[in-house]
Amino acid sequence: xxxxxxxxxxxxxxxxxxxxxxxxxxxxxxxxxxxxxxxxxxxxxxxxxxxxxxxxxxxxxxxxxxxxxxxxxxxxxxxxxxxxxxxxxxxxxxxxxxxxxxxxxxxxxxxxxxxxxxxxxxxxxxxxxxxxxxxxxxxxxxxxxxxxxxxxxxxxxxxxxxxxxxxxxxxxxxxxxxxxxxxxxxxxxxxxxxxxxxxxxxxxxxxxxxxxxxxxxxxxxxxxxxxxxxxxxxxxxxxxxxxxxxxxxxxxxxxxxxxxxxxxxxxxxxxxxxxxxxxxxxxxxxxxxxxxxxxxxxxxxxxxxxxxxxxxxxxxxxxxxxxxxxxxxxxx
Amino acid sequence: xxxxxxxxxxxxxxxxxxxxxxxxxxxxxxxxxxxxxxxxxxxxxxxxxxxxxxxxxxxxxxxxxxxxxxxxxxxxxxxxxxxxxxxxxxxxxxxxxxxxxxxxxxxxxxxxxxxxxxxxxxxxxxxxxxxxxxxxxxxxxxxxxxxxxxxxxxxxxxxxxxxxxxxxxxxxxxxxxxxxxxxxxxxxxxxxxxxxxxxxxxxxxxxxxxxxxxxxxxxxxxxxxxxxxxxxxxxxxxxxxxxxxxxxxxxxxxxxxxxxxxxxxxxxxxxxxxxxxxxxxxxxxxxxxxxxxxxxxxxxxxxxxxxxxxxxxxxxxxxxxxxxxxxxxxxxxxxxxxxxxxxxxxxxxxxxxxxxxxxxxxxxxxxxxxxxxxxxxxxxxxxxxxxxxxxxxxxxxxxxxxxxxxxxxxxxxxxxxxxxxxxxxxxxxxxxxxxxxxxxxxx
Numbered sequence: 123x124x125x126x127x128x129x130x131x132x133x134x135x136x137x138x139x140x141x142x143x144x145x146x147x148x149x150x151x152x153x154x155x156x157x158x159x160x161x162x163x164x165x166x167x168x169x170x171x172x173x174x175x176x177x178x179x180x181x182x183x184x185x186x187x188x189x190x191x192x193x194x195x196x197x198x199x200x201x202x203x204x205x206x207x208x209x210x211x212x213x214x215x216x217x218x219x220x221x222x223x224x225x226x227x228x229x230x231x232x233x234x235x236x237x238x239x240x241x242x243x244x245x246x247x248x249x250x251x252x253x254x255x256x257x258x259x260x261x262x263x264x265x266x267x268x269x270x271x272x273x274x275x276x277x278x279x280x281x282x283x284x285x286x287x288x289x290x291x292x293x294x295x296x297x298x299x300x301x302x303x304x305x306x307x308x309x310x311x312x313x314x315x316x317x318x319x320x321x322x323x324x325x326x327x328x329x330x331x332x333x334x335x336x337x338x339x340x341x342x343x344x345x346x347x348x349x350x351x352x353x354x355x356x357x358x359x360x361x362x363x364x365x366x367x368x369x370x371x372x373x374x375x376x377x378x379x380x381x382x383x384x385x386x387x388x389x390x391x392x393x394x395x396x397x398x399x400x401x402x403x404x405x406x407x408x409x410x411x412x413x414x415x416x417x418x419x420x421x422x423x424x425x426x427x428x429x430x431x432x433x434x435x436x437x438x439x440x441x442x443x444x445x446x447x448x449x450x451x452x453x454x
Numbered sequence: 455x456x457x458x459x460x461x462x463x464x465x466x467x468x469x470x471x472x473x474x475x476x477x478x479x480x481x482x483x484x485x486x487x488x489x490x491x492x493x494x495x496x497x498x499x500x501x502x503x504x505x506x507x508x509x510x511x512x513x514x515x516x517x518x519x520x521x522x523x524x525x526x527x528x529x530x531x532x533x534x535x536x537x538x539x540x541x542x543x544x545x546x547x548x549x550x551x552x553x554x555x556x557x558x559x560x561x562x563x564x565x566x567x568x569x570x571x572x573x574x575x576x577x578x579x580x581x582x583x584x585x586x587x588x589x590x591x592x593x594x595x596x597x598x599x600x601x602x603x604x605x606x607x608x609x610x611x612x613x614x615x616x617x618x619x620x621x622x623x624x625x626x627x628x629x630x631x632x633x634x635x636x637x638x639x640x641x642x643x644x645x646x647x648x649x650x651x652x653x654x655x656x657x658x659x660x661x662x663x664x665x666x667x668x669x670x671x672x673x674x675x676x677x678x679x680x681x682x683x684x685x686x687x688x689x690x691x692x693x694x695x696x697x698x699x700x701x702x703x704x705x706x707x708x709x710x711x712x713x714x715x716x717x718x719x720x721x722x723x724x725x726x727x728x729x730x731x732x733x734x735x736x737x738x739x740x741x742x743x744x745x746x747x748x749x750x751x752x753x754x755x756x757x758x759x760x761x762x763x764x765x766x767x768x769x770x771x772x773x774x775x776x777x778x779x780x781x782x783x784x785x786x787x788x789x790x791x792x793x794x795x796x797x798x799x800x801x802x803x804x805x806x807x808x809x810x811x812x813x814x815x816x817x818x819x820x821x822x823x824x825x826x827x828x829x830x831x832x833x834x835x836x837x838x839x840x841x842x843x844x845x846x847x848x849x850x851x852x853x854x855x856x857x858x859x860x861x862x863x864x865x866x867x868x869x870x871x872x873x874x875x876x877x878x879x880x881x882x883x884x885x886x887x888x889x890x891x892x893x894x895x896x897x
Contacts (some may be wrong), residue, residue, distance in 0.1 A: 172894040173569070180561040187524060191553045192553075198542020202538040203535070205538075213856075216525050231878040422619045433554035433558075
């Protein structure tokens with residue numbers, strides 16, 4: 123194995139870590155966003171939930187931005203193929219993210235249109251939560267690709283059963299994660315409501331996991347035989363069971379840690395099946411985009427690795443520090 | 455319709471709208487840093503109050519920058535996928551580095567600025583203010599690195615039709631990075647300080663919150679005065695760089711139709727590309743040669759020396775460039791007046807001048823946009839100067855109809871957001887520094 127291959131493999135993992143970091147961190151504020159209209163019964167509830175995510179949601183979203191930038195830098199062909207191929211779907215996500223970014227601040231300061239901004243935040247959180255999973259399902263199942271690496275399908279190619287199942291699985295994971303974070307950060311009736319919703323959505327998450335597993339068997343040949351995939355699945359199942367047990371007790375930290383862990387298990391499953399491919403080609407054409415045929419040069423990957431090696435430890439240190447500053451229940 | 459043209463319109467629209475906010479953030483972060491240093495050293499509650507007020511405004515501006523910035527991170531893939539394939543080896547890294555080094559830091563510490571005043575020590579709060587200032591400027595540096603590589607590409611070689619990195623430092627610190635970074639940052643400081651001056655002038659004119667408005671106006675005008683004058687130096691250096699590294703761009707800026715020794719500098723006029731002449735032109739003889747080469751008889755290359763299909767629109771390049779310089783000159787004039795009034799002790803009661811400051815608040819935004827337009831339109835028809843044409847950079851699989859649809863969507867959404875942004879901004883200013891609550895409010 124030469125240096126270039128090692129770097130390509132490292133970058134496959136690093137982008138996986140960025141995506142996992144994005145789902146663990148932004149996942150809970152996306153989940154709270156979607157559930158806001160149902161979880162918050164009055165203005166104080168809304169302020170409490172906004173304040174729970176206010177100091178951190180933007181930093182959380184940077185994980186997505188950085189994952190996008192890193193994909194661009196490390197595997198430009200995958201970035202180009204997926205983003206131009208999934209044009210309308212991605213634009214929908216972008217419109218959603220635009221509304222989402224402004225709606226907390228606008229809800230607070232544009233009083234006459236509060237219900238509009240509340241729903242803008244909810245729908246702006248819903249679309250990315252669903253569509254990122256759909257996109258993942260597509261690149262895993264395979265999309266029609268030309269021999270010049272271009273997507274040859276249409277918007278409706280993306281809406282196949284397996285990608286939709288993956289999208290709904292991701293969405294339900296995000297919903298449960300939002301509930302466990304909301305329960306962690308709030309008190310009183312709002313806290314109890316968040317916990318109850320968490321318990322109910324937990325069942326939905328479990329059902330979606332089973333459906334996705336069955337569909338993997340149907341649509342992804344060999345997927346149920348991968349040992350790494352089963353290790354990932356074991357992590358998901360164990361974390362879900364432990365999380366569910368602790369949801370019934372007084373501790374709010376364990377369920378949140380467990381839903382966080384379940385995302386890492388989910389990415390483990392996806393990553394172990396997908397490696398070394400980034401975008402699979404449909405129809406047995408063999409025109410897959412892999413880390414080997416889509417990557418940047420050895421020098422660029424090295425420079426990027428240096429940047430990540432210096433930068434990411436710093437990011438982790440001050441992110442953890444910031445979370446510690448805002449730890450504990452929100453008090454208004 | 456032509457999908458490439460539509461993608462250009464979309465990029466111009468989304469990048470142009472985004473570019474309203476980051477320069478203001480740069481300037482405001484500087485003002486806040488100075489206010490917080492004064493508060494830290496003097497313990498003056500007044501400065502704490504003023505700074506909190508400015509943080510409130512910056513929080514709103516930052517959110518608009520975030521919302522509109524996400525689009526750009528992905529737009530190279532969505533609309534410019536060939537560009538991404540051809541130059542991703544070089545162009546992607548600064549975008550990723552911006553995220554890793556700058557944007558994480560800016561977001562996390564701005565969260566502390568807005569929500570953490572009572573949760574951290576005074577010293578840590580000041581550190582957070584500094585890190586927001588530092589990270590927002592670092593963020594600008596990485597974006598300018600990426601953009602400057604499109605203007606003056608370096609540190610690469612072409613292999614199999616793709617640009618491949620050969621030297622990271624040469625690519626990052628290419629021929630125009632530093633001067634363009636300084637020029638942009640100073641533009642941001644002018645924007646933020648004139649904005650701050652405009653707001654404080656309004657309070658003085660309304661004879662309210664004067665206790666806060668006076669020191670704020672004074673501080674803002676000190677920085678404004680310095681930066682508006684320094685911008686002439688940085689602008690001049692930038693022009694010299696353009697003339698030397700992208701001569702056809704300078705020829706288009708000046709509408710210099712023919713190469714000539716002792717070239718004049720055009721002050722005002724209307725370029726007519728068909729007739730190859732500038733109508734109603736006022737020009738200063740020999741000044742262009744002097745400005746670029748410090749020699750009144752030096753020869754400056756004219757548009758005639760370049761392939762006609764490798765030239766930008768002279769009309770747009772000329773007007774945006776001269777519009778920017780015109781506004782820059784006006785800012786320098788305002789700066790000099792501020793200096794005179796200050797020495798005569800009339801700064802706070804010259805109502806005519808305060809009114810001018812209020813009305814001039816939007817102008818730096820316009821000069822930023824004009825400067826950006828002249829830089830990017832002046833580079834056409836190239837996406838990367840003499841490496842990749844814009845027409846070859848666009849996505850091939852995205853139909854024109856879909857791009858048209860997203861242009862309409864972006865226009866509607868941005869118009870709505872801008873209207874609400876302005877409404878909220880005005881309401882924060884009207885409420886004044888005495889009634890600021892950071893964080894979310896229910897009532």
